[in-house]
Amino acid sequence: MKKCLVLVITRFAPAPTGYLHVGHVLNAVYVWGIARARGPDSRVLLRIEDHDRTRSRPEFEAALLEDLQWLGFAADGELVRQSERGAIYERALDGLRRRGLVYACECSRSETGSGPYPGTCRNRAFPEAVGLSLRVRLEPATERFNDLRLGPQEQRPFEQCGDLVVRDRHGNWTYQFAVVVDDWLQGVTLVIRGEDLLDSTGRQIQLARLLGRDEPPAFLHHALLMKTATQKLSKSDGDTGVRDLRSRGWTAQQVIDRAIALAGLSPDDLLRQALHF
Numbered sequence: 001m002k003k004c005l006v007l008v009i010t011r012f013a014p015a016p017t018g019y020l021h022v023g024h025v026l027n028a029v030y031v032w033g034i035a036r037a038r039g040p041d042s043r044v045l046l047r048i049e050d051h052d053r054t055r056s057r058p059e060f061e062a063a064l065l066e067d068l069q070w071l072g073f074a075a076d077g078e079l080v081r082q083s084e085r086g087a088i089y090e091r092a093l094d095g096l097r098r099r100g101l102v103y104a105c106e107c108s109r110s111e112t113g114s115g116p117y118p119g120t121c122r123n124r125a126f127p128e129a130v131g132l133s134l135r136v137r138l139e140p141a142t143e144r145f146n147d148l149r150l151g152p153q154e155q156r157p158f159e160q161c162g163d164l165v166v167r168d169r170h171g172n173w174t175y176q177f178a179v180v181v182d183d184w185l186q187g188v189t190l191v192i193r194g195e196d197l198l199d200s201t202g203r204q205i206q207l208a209r210l211l212g213r214d215e216p217p218a219f220l221h222h223a224l225l226m227k228t229a230t231q232k233l234s235k236s237d238g239d240t241g242v243r244d245l246r247s248r249g250w251t252a253q254q255v256i257d258r259a260i261a262l263a264g265l266s267p268d269d270l271l272r273q274a275l276h277f
């Protein structure tokens with residue numbers, strides 16, 4: 001028997017860097033489906049992940065909100081924007097700084113390559129300055145967690161990615177840092193997201209613990225939408241934008257059914273999964 005989460009606080013957290021597509025819709029079906037199946041006290045928070053100031057656009061945010069409403073997904077409580085939470089992230093960073101876990105790094109992405117960061121600046125003690133990124137020292141530890149769909153997982157974040165960038169050289173908070181702080185301070189107990197993000201879960205759990213969160217959230221990684229049995233559906237494949245489908249006369253229920261079908265599921269499968277967790 002899997003761990004039973006009686007009360008769930010989860011979130012739907014789109015980035016306003018484009019329009020809502022059926023991949024978002026599948027995620028929303030899981031998020032709202034599981035929360036609603038857990039009873040009236042469970043909550044879905046809505047968070048706009050606009051930490052990337054160069055790619056986020058207010059018009060995309062407005063369109064996302066409008067499409068969500070049209071689909072019938074209503075959040076509980078006020079929406080939160082990462083772009084308005086800089087002071088919160090700064091305070092969280094300060095906690096890590098005081099414990100000597102943060103250092104400035106001058107390496108560019110071309111220098112560090114695609115592998116794990118080798119720790120070049122770990123002991124250089126650069127003063128923090130514009131043009132330098134900030135990293136958090138990870139522990140060379142194994143993170144074990146039980147994904148609610150995929151079962152027991154084991155990851156070694158330090159070997160996968162090395163010390164994590166929390167603020168980039170342009171002063172932008174990174175996705176990993178902002179998300180972990182938000183999930184912690186908003187009391188999120190269950191993170192529901194696509195299985196393409198599974199690799200980064202161990203580092204999020206370790207970062208949450210370093211920040212002071214005693215009990216990290218539970219995770220559920222769902223399947224992605226597929227074009228064929230082996231090919232992932234991408235935004236460029238067409239027929240995936242909620243706006244386009246709407247303008248062609250699709251109903252909200254048809255869009256939701258399409259997302260579920262493209263994931264190879266039936267509505268009954270989803271409900272069964274939602275009730276099981």
Ligand SMILES: [Zn+2]
Pocket residue numbers: 104105106107119120121122
């Ligand atoms: Zn460096």
